[in-house]
Amino acid sequence: MGEEDGMRPTLKLGSIAGIPVGVHWSVLVIMLLLGQGLATAVLPAGAPGVSTGAYWTAAAAVTVLFLLSLLAHELSHAVVARHYGVPVKRITLWLLGGVAELEAEPPHARADLLVAIAGPLASLGAAAVFGAAAGGLYLTGLAPLVWVALGWLALVNAVLAVFNLLPGAPLDGGRVLRAALWWWRGDRAFAARAAARTGMVVSALLIAAGTLQIVWAADFGGLWLVLLGWFLLFAGQAEQADARLRGALAGLAVRDAMIPPPVSGYVTQRLTDFADVAAAQRPADAYPVLDPDGRPAGLVTLFAMARVPEARRPEATLRDVRIPLERLAVLSPDTPLDEAARSVVSSRLPALVIDQGILVGLLTTADLNRLIDLSTLRKGRAPS
Incomplete structure (x- = not known):
């Protein structure tokens, strides 16, 4: 899973x-x-x-x-x-x-x-x-x-x-262990961290067993154990990071972390015209794009605009280079932040925050990291 x-x-x-x-x-x-x-x-x-x-x-x-x-x-x-x-x-x-x-x-x-x-x-x-x-x-x-x-x-x-x-995340046994610890302690974040740590121990044992099988028994079937062990190790590290993220963001909603859009463009707007507008506003790497009725229609990045050949730029519009709305994470301001974080991190693009069809904000990994750092400072210790 x-x-x-x-x-x-x-x-x-x-x-x-x-x-x-x-x-x-x-x-x-x-x-x-x-x-x-x-x-x-x-x-x-x-x-x-x-x-x-x-x-x-x-x-x-x-x-x-x-x-x-x-x-x-x-x-x-x-x-x-x-x-x-x-x-x-x-x-x-x-x-x-x-x-x-x-x-x-x-x-x-x-x-x-x-x-x-x-x-x-x-x-x-x-x-x-x-x-x-x-x-x-x-x-x-x-x-x-x-x-x-x-x-x-x-x-x-x-x-x-x-x-x-086997009792370690991300294996199913790790999920079982997490559920048992969650039921026992009533703390999902603690349970997730414990299961992730156990998974890293299990992965280390698999790597060691596979290595011994190869070196001592000259059986290269041990490569499968080593491969599984390394996969579980990296997956366990990701689980641990996810548990820390969820612990820091628990109880918060998207509205607590989102930022107002720096500036929005329109699908019919020429690249050169929008570039002038964007340069005069707060700098950003990506900007929302709206349709003629003001409804969200996607996102445009500076990188995509810069890749348009110079000869085409005077006639190219934001419609030509935008990332369509269906390829973006779209969130509500009331979405729990620990759930929204998955969409933002996996897409690697800002998520559009839309309320009743109106664009109200953006959510980026930088916003999440800022909130995690603030949460850490308020607690007076690093999350474990």
Whole structure:
């Protein structure tokens, strides 16, 4: 779960229950590695004497079923989250599994626990189904290649469930730990920091175990543990930063941090004319753009304006270089600031603050950082 800025889908597959689903390009890597390993090693060892074509066909089918089981894992998180009123942005399958991107945090500790545990339970359910099917075929003595393939799927889904229950964020076990600490202490920020720290310990242990496997056992399969460990380490650091951010911004709304727009342009305004106006006002890196009726229509950056060829500038308008409204974060002044911060940080562009169709302010990462520093000074200590 969670949102990784670089984990956007390369290929959109559609939607399930209204939730957009996509795959990252790295899925191709895992499909090739899994298919090759299954067709050349796992399946021939478990069901010898079958043709090469049959091994590769079965490997392809198993790889697709494995990806579908990953999708079921993430979809379970998403469905339970939506049950508790948490919007789900999308689900993306990638190299190391999948990500269900939630746009807000669960409202209470019980919801946090159930959202977290839903994924591992789905994986255990898949393991039980594949295991029962494999056992049934094994008892009949028919189709050994099929029951070996199903047995592998059962084992991998069981391992996936157990691994995800390791007690450290961003793994599901870390979410379970966070929910338990939140329920115990009544402090979500404390629980999130503790889960993030535990996750960094888990990641360090995985890196150490993988390194020992490579160095002492000369088994390069340990590279997977090292890769997982490094991913969890960076993700744990991001979780820790997010927990600090939420702790500093808790109880505040967007209106407490937003700034008035320095100056606004119009979609029909020429670049050269707007540049003169902007130069005479408070300097900024980005400016809102309005339609002829004064409604917000997007954002224009100095960088984009400067990239317009000099010969085109006299005739170019802000409509030609604006970032459309649908690609920007749009917030209400009453949006909780700790929730709005995610949108601002992930987009890396100012968010437009709109109240009843009227532009009332901008919110940038600089505004968030300023408020965090002020909060730190008022507390008299750095957030931990």
